[in-house]
Amino acid sequence: MDRVFNHWGLSGVELRNGRITAMHHDPRDPNASRINENFVGIADGDMRIGQPMVRRGYLAGDGGAARGEDSFVPVSWAAATGHVARHMSAIIAEHGNEAIFGGSYGWASAGRFHHAQSQIHRFLNLAGGYVRSVNTHSHAAAEVTLPHLIGNQDGLADNQTPWELIVGHTTLLVAFGGLPVKNAQVSAGGVSRHLVPSHLRAARDAGTKFVNIGPLRDDIDAELQPEWIAPRPNTDVALILGLAHVLEHEGLVARDFLASHTVGYETFRAYLLGETDGQPKTADWAAAITGLDAGVIRDLARRMAANRTMISMSWSLQRADHGEQAVWAVVTLAAMLGQIGLPGGGFGTGYAAANRVGNQPMPFSWPAFPQFRNKVSAFIPVARLGDMLEAPGAPFDYNGQRLRYPDIRLVWWAGGNPFHHQQDLRRLHEVWKKPELVVVQEPFWNGVAKHADVVLPCTLPTERNDLGIAKAEPHLIAMKQIVPPPGQALNDYDILRLLSARLGFEEAFTEGRTEMDWLRHLYGESVARAAEHGYNLPDFDSFWQAGEFLFAPHLTPKTLLQDFRADPVAHPLATPSGKIEIGSDRVAGFGYADCPGIATWFEPAEWLGAAPEGALHLISNQPSRKLHSQLDLGPWSRAGKIAGREPARLHPEEAARRGIAEGDVILLRSARGRCLAGAVISADVAPGVVQMSTGAWLDLDDEGLDRHGNVNVLTRDTPTSRLAQGPTAHTTIVFVERYDGAPPEVRAFVPPKLEDQE
Numbered sequence: 001m002d003r004v005f006n007h008w009g010l011s012g013v014e015l016r017n018g019r020i021t022a023m024h025h026d027p028r029d030p031n032a033s034r035i036n037e038n039f040v041g042i043a044d045g046d047m048r049i050g051q052p053m054v055r056r057g058y059l060a061g062d063g064g065a066a067r068g069e070d071s072f073v074p075v076s077w078a079a080a081t082g083h084v085a086r087h088m089s090a091i092i093a094e095h096g097n098e099a100i101f102g103g104s105y106g107w108a109s110a111g112r113f114h115h116a117q118s119q120i121h122r123f124l125n126l127a128g129g130y131v132r133s134v135n136t137h138s139h140a141a142a143e144v145t146l147p148h149l150i151g152n153q154d155g156l157a158d159n160q161t162p163w164e165l166i167v168g169h170t171t172l173l174v175a176f177g178g179l180p181v182k183n184a185q186v187s188a189g190g191v192s193r194h195l196v197p198s199h200l201r202a203a204r205d206a207g208t209k210f211v212n213i214g215p216l217r218d219d220i221d222a223e224l225q226p227e228w229i230a231p232r233p234n235t236d237v238a239l240i241l242g243l244a245h246v247l248e249h250e251g252l253v254a255r256d257f258l259a260s261h262t263v264g265y266e267t268f269r270a271y272l273l274g275e276t277d278g279q280p281k282t283a284d285w286a287a288a289i290t291g292l293d294a295g296v297i298r299d300l301a302r303r304m305a306a307n308r309t310m311i312s313m314s315w316s317l318q319r320a321d322h323g324e325q326a327v328w329a330v331v332t333l334a335a336m337l338g339q340i341g342l343p344g345g346g347f348g349t350g351y352a353a354a355n356r357v358g359n360q361p362m363p364f365s366w367p368a369f370p371q372f373r374n375k376v377s378a379f380i381p382v383a384r385l386g387d388m389l390e391a392p393g394a395p396f397d398y399n400g401q402r403l404r405y406p407d408i409r410l411v412w413w414a415g416g417n418p419f420h421h422q423q424d425l426r427r428l429h430e431v432w433k434k435p436e437l438v439v440v441q442e443p444f445w446n447g448v449a450k451h452a453d454v455v456l457p458c459t460l461p462t463e464r465n466d467l468g469i470a471k472a473e474p475h476l477i478a479m480k481q482i483v484p485p486p487g488q489a490l491n492d493y494d495i496l497r498l499l500s501a502r503l504g505f506e507e508a509f510t511e512g513r514t515e516m517d518w519l520r521h522l523y524g525e526s527v528a529r530a531a532e533h534g535y536n537l538p539d540f541d542s543f544w545q546a547g548e549f550l551f552a553p554h555l556t557p558k559t560l561l562q563d564f565r566a567d568p569v570a571h572p573l574a575t576p577s578g579k580i581e582i583g584s585d586r587v588a589g590f591g592y593a594d595c596p597g598i599a600t601w602f603e604p605a606e607w608l609g610a611a612p613e614g615a616l617h618l619i620s621n622q623p624s625r626k627l628h629s630q631l632d633l634g635p636w637s638r639a640g641k642i643a644g645r646e647p648a649r650l651h652p653e654e655a656a657r658r659g660i661a662e663g664d665v666i667l668l669r670s671a672r673g674r675c676l677a678g679a680v681i682s683a684d685v686a687p688g689v690v691q692m693s694t695g696a697w698l699d700l701d702d703e704g705l706d707r708h709g710n711v712n713v714l715t716r717d718t719p720t721s722r723l724a725q726g727p728t729a730h731t732t733i734v735f736v737e738r739y740d741g742a743p744p745e746v747r748a749f750v751p752p753k754l755e756d757q758e
């Protein structure tokens with residue numbers, strides 16, 4: 001049977017007349033995901049882009065005025081690449097490559113060769129370079145903060161204490177933001193076996209008790225019998241300070257560990273006890289902020305000290321105002337408990353955020369499509385896209401550096417959807433009109449494609465050949481072409497080859513290789529690298545014929561910071577002191593009022609503690625039926641919609657107060673925008689909270705209302721702090737009401753108007 005492989009798994013494909021009609025679970029996957037079902041019936045409908053397209057206003061020279069609201073003219077590949085090559089060359093000649101934004105953030109599809117970002121970055125580097133973006137939407141604040149605390153990013157996405165050392169060791173797993181296994185359906189690069197639910201069950205069977213701290217009861221599966229504590233969203237730092245105060249007050253702090261393995265505790269302690277600001281961070285103080293009972297906080301602190309405790313922090317906590325502080329507070333609390341480096345103790349982030357987290361990485365790296373060197377040094381923190389477009393030349397801070405936003409004339413996106421991932425999308429829609437040229441490579445008419453001047457239609461993974469390789473996943477998958485591309489859609493590689501030819505560097509781009517030549521070449525590098533570590537992979541032809549190579553990694557499980565714990569002198573950390581920096585002189589030296597040198601509580605910019613009557617805290621978490629916005633038009637995603645709109649869940653009391661019944665169309669409003677949604681009523685959502693996942697394709701009407709439920713029209717596009725400049729989607733206050741009257745038709749799955757062929 002033909003198979004499809006993606007970030008969310010491997011499935012057997014049923015084909016009829018060259019069309020995918022059904023998906024079948026791989027029987028060897030113990031916790032298979034259904035997300036692949038979104039591939040059924042979507043490859044060639046009218047939302048699929050089958051021909052290059054140029055925006056009508058672009059051809060008429062409107063300077064971007066109608067971008068995102070315009071019709072399109074179908075053109076030939078020769079015409080489309082001609083427009084792009086001419087305009088791009090003119091921009092480079094006049095403004096230099098610093099005028100090209102090629103960050104192109106996004107997950108694209110699995111497959112090592114047809115990885116859209118590698119393709120576009122290689123192409124742009126050959127064209128002289130581009131302004132890039134740094135850090136991820138996932139965990140920007142943690143990426144920047146952790147190196148100040150422990151010297152590197154271990155325990156963020158890799159090198160967490162592995163599951164083998166949690167099962168049988170951890171007796172109390174305290175999970176801020178829960179352990180939502182819906183998120184463990186995915187892993188960047190692909191999953192062949194979904195193991196997180198199995199690991200969690202094994203931990204339960206070995207006696208681990210789970211505490212879910214967060215706004216949603218079902219962020220930890222009921223079968224794990226978790227205890228649920230629901231503080232006000234975004235008050236975790238106050239809760240952690242309250243727990244820390246109980247440890248101090250009751251003599252439960254691991255003083256020896258603090259003395260031998262950390263610096264800066266005395267500075268933090270002075271703040272904790274109120275010596276510096278007059279406010280002791282007692283359990284009662286934390287109770288008032290979090291809305292919890294002080295007794296619950298005291299009891300939890302005592303249990304954390306009495307158990308082998310793993311503190312797990314969901315990445316969501318740091319996608320919030322002052323998100324740096326959540327990471328800092330978690331590391332501080334774990335240090336106070338003194339179990340860092342012991343099996344099953346300490347801290348880790350992102351457990352259950354992806355299948356790979358808690359797997360040991362392979363000792364070698366898989367080869368990637370080479371990108372060459374970028375001659376442009378300018379960059380932006382990834383979430384600052386809107387600020388960059390709005391204010392060219394404006395200064396900004398980032399991790400101790402003072403930088404300026406470049407003046408961007410050309411924006412190019414391949415494999416990401418900023419009209420999904422960016423916050424405050426109405427603002428993005430406006431500032432996106434400023435560049436001279438926007439080029440987008442996309443398979444579908446989604447938000448980003450509708451916001452292009454030139455749309456270059458690309459293939460889906462089912463329409464090309466590739467290598468399925470992923471970090472910390474023990475498999476090689478032959479991703480074979482199953483169906484031909486529809487219309488004139490091309491692989492990103494071939495799109496960029498055509499453009500390279502126009503610009504005079506085709507040979508440098510392709511190195512004379514075809515798709516299959518590249519797969520053979522990259523695979524050959526894998527064989528060599530793996531062999532150095534004792535992994536014997538078959539030759540390419542045997543592998544391709546077999547369709548896969550699954551192997552058992554032979555790795556010795558290692559606790560996060562194990563060597564450092566055993567001997568901090570022989571294994572110092574890469575921090576200035578060589579130790580865990582509970583207090584960081586370096587960060588304090590940056591002089592940022594919004595990110596001092598110790599874990600600090602800041603009132604979030606929007607939160608329930610200071611919200612008007614009737615407000616709710618919006619939790620825009622990851623969708624369970626898809627990856628971000630990918631394949632939102634597919635049947636598995638569509639089956640989860642309510643009245644054709646993205647579901648929004650709220651507590652029965654909150655629904656009753658607003659006269660909302662299950663299945664009603666509701667209106668969500670924030671200071672940024674408005675969208676419609678379909679109501680789901682559930683006691684698994686804490687009172688005061690509304691949960692609406694990301695990923696609904698953008699559907700703005702003329703008044704700026706999103707008819708379909710793209711949650712990012714509501715969220716705030718402001719940075720975590722001057723340190724990391726990370727995104728803060730989870731800090732959003734909204735108002736919710738029943739939508740009376742006939743709701744407008746959803747047009748997210750309607751293509752833009754197409755003019756006659758040029």
Ligand SMILES: Nc1nc2c(c(=O)[nH]1)N[C@H]1C(S)=C(S)[C@@H](COP(=O)(O)OP(=O)(O)OC[C@H]3O[C@@H](n4cnc5c(=O)[nH]c(N)nc54)[C@H](O)[C@@H]3O)O[C@H]1N2
Nearest residue numbers: 106107108109137138415416417421441620628629630729
């Ligand atoms: N409110 C809110 N917003 C969030 C978050 C949140 O928690 N709340 N989370 C954030 C996070 S963590 C992330 S990582 C981002 C994710 O944001 P993105 O990664 O930008 O989201 P995707 O929908 O995965 O976008 C991938 C795009 O690539 C296209 N694509 C797929 N395959 C190919 C290919 O082979 N070639 C080309 N050219 N295109 C392809 C898809 O059609 C899709 O449009 O969203 C962020 N946004």
Ligand SMILES: Nc1nc2c(c(=O)[nH]1)N[C@H]1C(S)=C(S)[C@@H](COP(=O)(O)OP(=O)(O)OC[C@H]3O[C@@H](n4cnc5c(=O)[nH]c(N)nc54)[C@H](O)[C@@H]3O)O[C@H]1N2
Nearest residue numbers: 138177183213214233234314315316353621622626627628
């Ligand atoms: N199915 C599916 N899986 C995915 C993705 C997807 O799109 N679909 N995206 C992947 C990506 S790119 C990433 S980065 C990861 C993200 O992984 P996470 O960051 O863990 O994802 P979220 O779903 O945003 O958040 C998890 C939970 O955190 C809780 N939470 C939110 N704010 C707070 C808070 O202030 N305090 C506390 N205590 N809890 C809070 C919410 O209840 C939410 O359900 O998921 C990955 N997995």
Ligand SMILES: [Mo]
Nearest residue numbers: 136137138139
């Ligand atoms: Mo992410």
